[in-house]
Amino acid sequence: MLTGTVHKYGDHVDTDVIIPARYLSVFDEATMAAHCMEDIDPNFVKVVRPGDIMAAGRNFGCGSSREHAPLAIKAAGISCVIAESFARIFFRNAINIGLPVLECPEAAQDIQQGDQLEIDLSTGTIRNLSTGKAYQAKPFPPFMQKLIDAGGLVAYTQARLAK
Numbered sequence: 001m002l003t004g005t006v007h008k009y010g011d012h013v014d015t016d017v018i019i020p021a022r023y024l025s026v027f028d029e030a031t032m033a034a035h036c037m038e039d040i041d042p043n044f045v046k047v048v049r050p051g052d053i054m055a056a057g058r059n060f061g062c063g064s065s066r067e068h069a070p071l072a073i074k075a076a077g078i079s080c081v082i083a084e085s086f087a088r089i090f091f092r093n094a095i096n097i098g099l100p101v102l103e104c105p106e107a108a109q110d111i112q113q114g115d116q117l118e119i120d121l122s123t124g125t126i127r128n129l130s131t132g133k134a135y136q137a138k139p140f141p142p143f144m145q146k147l148i149d150a151g152g153l154v155a156y157t158q159a160r161l162a163k
Contacts, residue, residue: 002100003051005116005117015064018069036075053078054080054081055081060084062087067096079100080102081101083102096147096153104126104137115130121139
């Protein structure tokens with residue numbers, strides 16, 4: 001079960017806004033986290049807390065195919081991203097690094113900045129604790145949930161090879 005405060009963004013939030021291109025040569029997660037969302041929301045890194053949740057509109061993560069964007073979001077402490085829709089490569093990169101992403105148009109439209117959410121990834125249930133409203137996203141298939149639970153594709157593969 002995930003619980004956190006919402007950081008809300010609009011449509012077409014691209015990878016260059018999530019982590020500006022000037023930080024593409026950075027591979028240190030703490031440095032990426034320190035610059036996450038800085039061009040669209042300079043206060044984000046000052047207010048985000050571990051476990052918080054990001055919500056957005058359509059086509060979240062559009063732009064380049066680099067993994068820096070979901071890595072920066074996860075390193076900043078975000079536990080899940082909810083959006084109306086995701087760019088396909090961002091969606092897959094997020095799963096590969098163990099960042100849960102849920103498509104739920106109704107929730108993404110209704111949820112507001114600062115709302116408190118509770119998310120059950122196993123069922124896809126999103127509960128807005130601030131309003132009492134519940135939403136249903138499509139839960140992850142079991143194999144994808146295993147990747148997320150393990151912390152991403154690399155950690156999952158390492159654990160399987162160690163058996």
